[in-house]
Amino acid sequence: MSFFKKLKEKITKQADSVTEKFKQGLSKTRDSFAGRVNDLIARYRKVDEEFFEELEEILIAADVGVTTVMELIDELKMEVKRRNIQDPKEMQAVISEKLVDIYRGDDDNLATLNIQENGLTVILFVGVNGVGKTTTIGKLAHKLKSEGKTVMLAAGDTFRAGAIEQLEVWGERVGAEVIKQSAGSDPAAVMYDAIQAAKARHVDVLLCDTAGRLQNKVNLMKELEKVKRVIEREIPSAPHEVLLVLDATTGQNAMSQVKIFKEATNVTGIVLTKLDGTAKGGIVLAIRNELNIPVKLVGLGEKMDDLQEFDPEQYVYGLFADLLEEPQP
Amino acid sequence: MAFEGLADRLQSVMNKIRGKGKVTEADVKDMMREVRLALLEADVNFKVVKDFVKRVSERAVGQEVLKSLTPGQQVIKVVKEELTALMGGEQSKIAVATRPPTVIMMVGLQGAGKTTTTGKLANLLRKKYNRKPLLVAADIYRPAAIQQLETLGKQLNMPVFSLGDQVSPVEIAKQAIAKAKEEHHDYVLIDTAGRLHIDEALMDELKQIKEVTKPDEIFLVVDAMTGQDAVNVAQSFNEQLGLTGIILTKLDGDTRGGAALSIKAVTNTPIKFVGMGEKLDALEPFHPERMASRILGMGDVLTLIEKAQAAVDEEKAKELEQKMRTMSFTLDDFLEQLGQVRKMGPLDEILKMLPGANKMKGLNNIQIDEKQISHVEAIIRSMTKEEKMNPEIINASRKKRIAKGSGTSVQEVNRLLKQFDEMKKMMKMMTTMTKGKKKGFRFPFM
Numbered sequence: 001m002s003f004f005k006k007l008k009e010k011i012t013k014q015a016d017s018v019t020e021k022f023k024q025g026l027s028k029t030r031d032s033f034a035g036r037v038n039d040l041i042a043r044y045r046k047v048d049e050e051f052f053e054e055l056e057e058i059l060i061a062a063d064v065g066v067t068t069v070m071e072l073i074d075e076l077k078m079e080v081k082r083r084n085i086q087d088p089k090e091m092q093a094v095i096s097e098k099l100v101d102i103y104r105g106d107d108d109n110l111a112t113l114n115i116q117e118n119g120l121t122v123i124l125f126v127g128v129n130g131v132g133k134t135t136t137i138g139k140l141a142h143k144l145k146s147e148g149k150t151v152m153l154a155a156g157d158t159f160r161a162g163a164i165e166q167l168e169v170w171g172e173r174v175g176a177e178v179i180k181q182s183a184g185s186d187p188a189a190v191m192y193d194a195i196q197a198a199k200a201r202h203v204d205v206l207l208c209d210t211a212g213r214l215q216n217k218v219n220l221m222k223e224l225e226k227v228k229r230v231i232e233r234e235i236p237s238a239p240h241e242v243l244l245v246l247d248a249t250t251g252q253n254a255m256s257q258v259k260i261f262k263e264a265t266n267v268t269g270i271v272l273t274k275l276d277g278t279a280k281g282g283i284v285l286a287i288r289n290e291l292n293i294p295v296k297l298v299g300l301g302e303k304m305d306d307l308q309e310f311d312p313e314q315y316v317y318g319l320f321a322d323l324l325e326e327p328q329p
Numbered sequence: 330m331a332f333e334g335l336a337d338r339l340q341s342v343m344n345k346i347r348g349k350g351k352v353t354e355a356d357v358k359d360m361m362r363e364v365r366l367a368l369l370e371a372d373v374n375f376k377v378v379k380d381f382v383k384r385v386s387e388r389a390v391g392q393e394v395l396k397s398l399t400p401g402q403q404v405i406k407v408v409k410e411e412l413t414a415l416m417g418g419e420q421s422k423i424a425v426a427t428r429p430p431t432v433i434m435m436v437g438l439q440g441a442g443k444t445t446t447t448g449k450l451a452n453l454l455r456k457k458y459n460r461k462p463l464l465v466a467a468d469i470y471r472p473a474a475i476q477q478l479e480t481l482g483k484q485l486n487m488p489v490f491s492l493g494d495q496v497s498p499v500e501i502a503k504q505a506i507a508k509a510k511e512e513h514h515d516y517v518l519i520d521t522a523g524r525l526h527i528d529e530a531l532m533d534e535l536k537q538i539k540e541v542t543k544p545d546e547i548f549l550v551v552d553a554m555t556g557q558d559a560v561n562v563a564q565s566f567n568e569q570l571g572l573t574g575i576i577l578t579k580l581d582g583d584t585r586g587g588a589a590l591s592i593k594a595v596t597n598t599p600i601k602f603v604g605m606g607e608k609l610d611a612l613e614p615f616h617p618e619r620m621a622s623r624i625l626g627m628g629d630v631l632t633l634i635e636k637a638q639a640a641v642d643e644e645k646a647k648e649l650e651q652k653m654r655t656m657s658f659t660l661d662d663f664l665e666q667l668g669q670v671r672k673m674g675p676l677d678e679i680l681k682m683l684p685g686a687n688k689m690k691g692l693n694n695i696q697i698d699e700k701q702i703s704h705v706e707a708i709i710r711s712m713t714k715e716e717k718m719n720p721e722i723i724n725a726s727r728k729k730r731i732a733k734g735s736g737t738s739v740q741e742v743n744r745l746l747k748q749f750d751e752m753k754k755m756m757k758m759m760t761t762m763t764k765g766k767k768k769g770f771r772f773p774f775m
Contacts, residue, residue: 028527032561057375060369060375060557061374061375061557062557063372063556063557063558065370066366066369066370128554128579128582129440129442129579129607130439130440130441130442130552130579131440132439132440138472159607160445160477161444161476161477161478161480161481161484162444162473162474162475162476162477162478162479162480163473163477165472165473165476165477166471166472166473166474166476166477168473169472169473170472173472183480214579214581214582214583215582215583216581216582216583247440247552247554249438249552249555249556249558249559249562250552250554250555250556251372251554251555251556251557251559251584251587251588252370252371252372252556252585253372253554253582253583253584253585254554254556256583256584274438274439274440274525276525277438277525277526277527277558277562278525278526278527278558278561278562279556279557279558280558283556
């Protein structure tokens with residue numbers, strides 16, 4: 001189990017509180033995903049075709065998606081052949097390793113938020129309806145504030161009833177100014193105002209909310225392009241991040257969301273929310289694998305500090321945590 | 330559109346088999362593999378897929394196919410029937426309590442669209458059933474959730490009952506019922522906070538609300554984009570609360586909506602309504618048989634007809650038909666026609682309901698810009714009566730005036746005139762065609 005040892009060593013260097021958050025938040029996912037993998041490993045005496053078939057089912061049940069599952073299974077089969085693995089117990093490390101590999105992607109640096117050392121950082125949030133954009137902004141504002149940054153919020157969801165008020169409540173909670181106009185106004189105009197205000201008040205980070213929209217609504221996607229254009233015009237290097245907020249319970253439609261939102265706004269990262277449910281969010285594996293967009297933040301609960309930077313090692317450790325603590329038979 | 334991908338995939342499989350004289354066991358196996366993949370990619374739960382494929386294979390390979398004269402068609406029929414069966418028998422209605430008010434509880438995960446759907450449902454109850462609903466804001470947790478419902482109430486001009494976010498939802502629900510009785514509301518819609526099905530404390534709260542209000546309906550609001558987990562969520566809510574119906578939201582997206590199939594199969598709770606857009610009237614009844622037709626690329630003709638009936642004045646339609654026959658169709662009629670079609674809903678939605686529309690690749694991705702239609706309307710409205718009757722008289726200077734009057738360009742005016750001319754030519758062709766051969770419309774596999 002050298003892989004797990006390495007993983008654990010790497011993780012113990014980090015703050016315990018972060019590890020605990022991942023362990024806590026992923027407990028339900030762990031029960032259903034890792035639990036099933038472990039059960040599978042315990043039941044089989046040999047790594048054979050049937051073993052892989054069941055593994056395939058577990059992955060599909062985690063929303064990983066047919067294409068990526070097939071690829072992953074093929075790669076695992078090759079790995080098994082190469083290392084001449086017979087015992088299913090060895091598969092645990094192989095599977096986790098593969099998962100970390102995919103989650104991490106080719107470039108480690110990509111996964112951290114691009115916050116400017118000096119001057120204003122603008123982060124634009126986009127996504128379909130009901131994924132948790134406004135909540136994520138509230139939580140991220142809290143996180144940035146606790147790191148000593150000044151934060152401003154732009155109420156760009158001028159469409160949904162109560163959206164502006166929702167952001168205002170968050171602004172009060174975390175102590176960040178909210179730039180808004182009345183409901184129904186042009187979101188691009190709100191962004192313009194917000195950037196001027198952020199510049200004038202020398203704010204470190206401006207978090208821009210937008211209305212949820214289904215990606216097949218062409219006119220609404222055009223509106224989003226305009227919002228981004230206005231930001232770019234005011235600050236050529238901005239937005240420094242365009243984060244697509246994705247609900248972990250979403251199935252294969254997430255692929256379409258990522259593709260189309262990327263076309264419209266050049267998404268730089270993904271925020272995976274609601275991971276504290278029983279959904280496994282396996283679709284981000286497919287997204288990483290097929291579209292190469294990194295997960296940057298994960299929502300692991302309802303509390304203000306439950307938004308964490310995504311760390312593939314922590315994530316996989318969170319998934320298999322119990323195994324590492326109990327002595328292996 | 331919903332289920333598009335599934336329809337495409339099944340369609341390509343079916344096309345291979347359609348027209349074949351005989352279906353071998355190997356054919357069925359091939360087809361079922363594609364069906365399995367298509368259903369999985371459509372987010373249908375893998376267990377449900379397994380059962381479905383097994384059942385269809387049995388029926389398809391069995392005697393039914395061999396006996397039939399055209400086995401390919403038979404297989405399609407089997408798949409369609411099973412698909413319809415999987416999504417439930419028939420359309421469901423909303424309960425009416427013997428002693429009003431009828432109480433409806435809206436429950437679900439965070440972000441499924443409960444509050445918006447509550448507003449839509451209230452609108453539907455008033456518009457279609459002439460009811461007087463009271464909206465109840467029982468989501469005290471999410472910031473501004475109460476304001477959201479209050480704003481919707483204002484938009485609908487409907488009362489919203491709220492006690493702020495410091496009173497327990499159970500108490501809010503209790504007082505709301507009393508209030509409804511007092512003010513003679515016949516429906517009470519309780520908008521509860523989104524919660525995880527595994528959150529014991531919050532699920533207990535729902536049980537208490539149920540205890541206190543004795544609801545006639547408990548609707549689980551589910552995002553149509555939900556993946557494999559939809560089954561766990563629905564099952565858990567059902568076990569703890571006893572659901573009476575499902576409302577599927579965001580079905581106007583491009584999701585394949587496999588969740589619809591699995592939830593029904595696992596909970597055996599009917600899908601009653603579907604959310605089809607952001608506007609408050611975009612809640613439609615769920616029709617399993619129509620949805621199955623849509624999945625198989627047969628188009629949703631029934632919905633289209635229903636929409637047309639609601640929007641089109643019959644007298645006017647007859648008049649129009651007469652005009653088309655006698656070739657006295659003018660730009661004025663064209664304008665009116667446009668207005669009627671627009672009443673049916675967004676044009677791209679209507680187009681997609683046509684049979685075979687999702688097979689035509691171009692049509693598949695078509696996005697009709699409603700603004701362009703407004704331009705067309707503006708152009709026609711800027712013409713004089715005479716011009717509308719005889720577009721031939723529109724010369725260069727008239728075109729300039731029309732363009733100016735409608736805020737468009739001469740090119741756009743030209744384009745419209747050309748289109749109108751071509752339309753008239755097509756009408757002429759169509760009327761002579763129907764006069765010639767009296768061959769009726771044929772369904773793809775009847």
